[in-house]
Amino acid sequence: MDTKINEIPLLPLRGLIVFPSMVLHLDVGRDKSIAALERAMLDDQFVFLAAQKKTSIDEPKIEDIYQIGTLAKVKQMLKLPNGTLRVLVEGIDRYEISRVIDMENEITVEIEKLEEVHGDKMEEEALMRTLLAQFEQYTKLSRKISSETFESVRDMDHPGRLVDIITSHLPIKLKEKQTLLEMTNIPNRLHHIIKLITNEKKVLDIEKKIGQRVKSSMEKTQKEYYLREQLKAIQKELGDRDGKSGEVEEIRERIDESDLPENIREVALKELGRFEKVPQSSAESSVIRNYLEWLLTLPWTKQTQDTIDIKQAEEVLNEGHYGLDEVKERILEYLAVQKLTNSLKGPILCLVGPPGVGKTSLARSIARSVNRNFVRISLGGVRDEAEIRGHRRTYIGAMPGRIIQGMKKAGTINPVFLLDEIDKMSNDFRGDPSSAMLEVLDPEQNNSFSDHFIEETYDLSKVLFVATANNVASIPGPLLDRMELISLSGYTEVEKLHIAKEHLLPKQIKENGLKSANVQIRDEALLRIIRRYTREAGVRGLERQLAKVCRKAAKIIISGEKKRVIVTEKNLEDLLDKPIYRYGLMEIEDQVGAATGLAYTSAGGDILSIEVSHYAGKGKLTLTGKLGEVMQESAQAAFSYIRSRAEELNIPSDFHEKNDIHIHVPEGATPKDGPSAGITIATALVSSLTGRAVRKEVGMTGEITLRGRVLPIGGLKEKSLSAHRAGLTTIIIPKDNEKDIASIPESVKKNLTFIPVNHLDEVLEIALVRDNDENQPSGNRN
Template identity: 45%
Template sequence: MKHKRNQNLGIRLSELSDLESDQLIPILPAEEEGEDEYENQKELTLPLLPIKNTVLFPGVVIPITVGRQKSVKLVKDAYKGNRTIGVVAQKNMNSEDPEVSDLYRVGTIAKILKLLVLPDGNTTIIIQGKRKFEINKIITEDPYLEALVEIIHEEKTLDNKHESKALMQSLKEAANKILKLNPEIPQEAQVALENIESPSFLTHFLSSNINAEVREKQELLELTSIKDRATKLLEYMLREIQLLELKQEIHSKVHSDIDQQQRDYFLRQQMKVLQDELGMESSDQEIEMLRLKARNKNWPFEAQKQFEKELLKIGRMNPAAAEYPIAINYCEFLVDLPWETITKDHFDLQRALKILNKDHYGLEKVKERIIEYLAVLKLKQNLKGPILCLYGPPGVGKTSLGRSIAESLGRKYVRMSLGGLRDEAEIRGHRKTYVGALPGRILQNLKKVGTSNPVFILDEIDKIGSDFRGDPSSALLEVLDPEQNSTFVDNYLEIEYDLSKILFIATANSLDTIHPALRDRMEIIEINGYTQEEKVEIAKKHLIPKQRKEHGLKAKDIKFDVSGIQKVIQDYTRESGVRNLERKIGSLVRNVAKSVAMEETYTKNINSKRVEEILGTPIFDQELYQDNEVAGVVTGLAWTPVGGEILFVESSLNRGKGKLTLSGQLGDVMKESATAALSYLKANAETLDIDHQIFNFYDLHIHVPAGAVPKDGPSAGITMLTSIASIFTQRKVKKGLAMTGEITLRGKVLPVGGIKEKLLAARRSGITDIILSTRNTKDVNEIEKQYLTGLKLHFVDTVEQVLEIALLKTKVKNPIKFILDNGNGHPVEDKNIKA
């Protein structure tokens, strides 16, 4: 070859990153000498050196810094021997100890020309590529990889001289274009490039230097045809040319834009001087419009003062300055806020009550509280807005109630969802000096609604989160405190704003997750689930007309029978609210709408039979909750965020050593209740005629279905005790009975919460008798009488009273005959045990 040997190109057609172990530094070209020694060989055993971030090509000389212990040992051993190694690229660049599967199969035989130990302890080798090979078999992996490889023999020239010359010229032209576009590559590279005459070496040399991924370079290495390799190489080089041209174009455009901005600035300054010389007004039209809007604005003196101060600053500011739009936006927000703008309240209490009754069936306590607020406001005229919190399960109408309150008051309605809110700035806003600063959503909504006394719904206040951006719950403390919110300060506004005229109404499904200080600032109004009778009326008056209208049907097209509505409520939508009930009614209406649209013959009357035909097999089975034929199965009552539910406690006995097993994903509190119940029963076994020896010879297993649902709480105390007493005595549990209450080791029954939800769940499930703590009487007295229809409530103070009501004298069918050890090691049946 006639090119200059070891001409230092410093060439890579892209800039290299900082070196790591086994990583490439500037590439050198070399003649393809010494290749004949492999001309007649087919297989060879070589130590394998994995390298990262590059691929070695035949004829190319590159230095490599070796850092891995295995690699250092490999190159030192090879350097002492014949200096021949196999170099393969690895697929995963982050792997420090690559597996065999992480290496490409095709690599390059390399000769170590020089080995250098640097002052920092790293080892650098200079290697030259010889021939390509393919790994046939890994011989060993320790202390480094050795493999049996097959030498790949590839063509060195093209038979067609004209084609060879064309390919050479195309490649060199593309390479020269890259050199011109990239000023970082030294000009000596062009001289070296012109001296290369071998098509094979030219493709290998350029492949080694192009700016491409390892995967793409490996693809070039694996191509044995010069024509195929040159074609693919040209594709990659043209791509790089396009990127370099685009980079140059962007650089030129940015430079042009900066020049244009400077030109505009000088022209604007000249215009300002001319206007001053001619005595013309230099005030911006936008500033003048802000002044006109503020002229008749009814707002506090502080706000007006702040506005005028900002406007003066804008007048002295260059419109091209970055601060100019920020100042303009701030002044616009100031003037657009409804500072003293309020809507007049309607004090027709009869009309307000009529609107509330029209929109919502039931909810008497909530309606009474709203009418009280209106009455006081009518008499006093300047009552500060109360902070109400409507608390209850989903689907009972908490959010929609706020809209009805707004209508009855004649106020504007605003709703703000707090679910998942994590950024404190969403409430208080950002400092206006920040890029992209915004006011808080409280003031944003007031600007949008255009009044300072709307009904403001804070939806899902129990689902506020918190993270490194602050605690939104704490930010709401000032907003929802009637003593503080008259001087609320938004970070963006920076001056006080009066929120005391707003009627805030928060909604929540659970009080447990609300910040205690925040809960203290709100008046909690509990909205419980609806009875079946209430749901029937809600469906007839609200849900059916709404769904009929939404599906384009007329009143004559469909008619709902009361039995059909009851069927949906009992068998398909056992819930506290009416959201699922509305969905099921929507399914029924859609079925009819399809028949009307297709002009089919259909049944207009939706009765219980028709409901089952459309909705399919009932989801809930009422008979499931009335079985008392098995000992140890007792029905309990539980509270959940979506309303009350019934649950079963099951107990079983088998021969053993008195072991207690609990299952059903029980929480710590329920486990403690089970342990306390068993301890009480052991201590008072004689009162139930249970031989105390039974506890030592039988294992007790307590299970609470469903096993996949986590459960916890103190409400199951007396339920577990009754279940254990039933299994040890083999007595039946009273039919249609459910219970809730916590127990102590002394046998006291303590009160629990969620009584109304639990009673509604019991009614929905066909329960007739309920056992409660006497101290829950106050909770029952607050419940409307219609909720208690069909329920017989038993109030108790002690466990003895519970068992007296719950356990019948009758034993279950086929009771267990307990067998005990008489002390001599022989099990005998004890006839005196009354089980």
């Protein structure tokens, strides 16, 4: 070919260099490149091939193209269906661009041939032998070059062509190949290619060692591990997000997008680093994964906006609860203070009362009234301290405590948190959970609550804690000291009637698939259900009986007997069978040796009938009815007092020597204990020994001393409600309990006469019927 070609089309190549003597296919799709090929085919089929410096450029300018390239002849051209051209080209010789002729339609340039410069023939021969030896070793190490390739070049005698052919088979960078293309000095070109092959051999040696190391590791562990490692490498190369690497990236993204505090974020990233290094099959991997999940799902900063509106809160409380005026008033006072102080730090509310009076639903209403999320945990039967503080992560199956679990469920850092049945916690060898609760409920400490599983401190200071309990006596003193008690006593009959009509009955009609037009329960029937089929402070049993009525009504309607069921007092027994309880336990007549006491139980107030009989004997005192130690001691104290005052009470002084005395409290299967039956036992004893009857309409409560003094008791409100339900009209109470009368509902107080007393003599004067005296006992009507 001529050493200078005045005008020839230029074909820029992307990521490819064609060396002289090479024959290969090219796919051409750019408009200027297609135009250059078409012009070459019209002329002498020669084209100049030069590589682009950057493959990303779609429309290269002359400065984007290497100046030295290869003159090539187009041997064949085929037009493909997608519009591209597939050409077969053969490299001829090295040329350099001397001038650019056209860049508009197709690129045409003027090129000059680069003459090769040879050195010493002996030196070139030695370098060729070295190159062939190095290339032979390389082909044995590399799996990408076949042995046939080496056989095709071993007999070549032209050093320049030998370098070009070997370079075209090496997996080296485009820039290195361009450097070799531009080298016209043959010895220099040989030295350079030998250096490149030596480096490639070193790389192949390292790869081989890595492969042997992976194989050795696989043999030490198991085949499965090797497969996982291969899969991980494949996923990494493919950019696949599945597998553990994808899981790590997903968790990292969640950490970056979360609103974690800075110290928690550092802990999470540190644990993520550990998780990434631990094999997926390891047990520790799942432990770390579980821990990270808890850190990311716990609320650390998210909170709801408080909307404390006293009028709205009052409406919410009245909507869900009838009666309980004092309780609602106390809750509204509490919310008013929080609104003024703009803080919910303060005493922890503890709603105390018998089952079924609405403690839990009140807590829900508090949450609604302040626009906060509500979460409840039950503490009944909790014996393990780890239930509160969580388990350490060293244990299998470790989890956070119930407090942290509740916060996760709430989703915010300022929920209304209900600690249900806080009096039912107990302790054993696993620890004392009530002591762990001290930190939770202390406003000065709970801003840095420590859970053994989370380990990092958690802020509980914005949580509004509300506790519920049935029996205050079961709550440990230090825990009780952190709470403010709000007592919920039982409902009166009038309140129960209203609750049944407005809430319970509509709810049961809906739950049993009925409509209000299908079932109607008259007021007298509801009162009979309340009096004869339930005996409780709350309304849970009442709701069960109403559900039973609705089920019976549904059966009648479905069977086609009636389209509408009207429940009256007459047909009630057809639906609920025979009554379960007597309405009230007040005696029908004045009785000798039987007195009515008032008791306080976990279900509210109750009537306690105490019976005494005496008969000839030797002074033995028998106590029956499953009485506790305190109640037995009250009986002993009453007996001793009567012995000391026998003459004043018109009782023979030697009665204890000639008579056996039996004190019995009915319902012997039920355990009974407490000091407040003291005056009732003493009254029944005096009645039996003197033959004077006890007034049937009188109930009493109070503790007695050996000197006959009457000491104060607790639960007067609940006891008054039970007396009202039983039909009693007069209640004898200790003088010191006179202040508690104010807490009793007006509907109850107007039907009861409360008589405060200081001494047993006053009790006997009121309770015992005088001979030929039918006047009612006098007292203070409150």
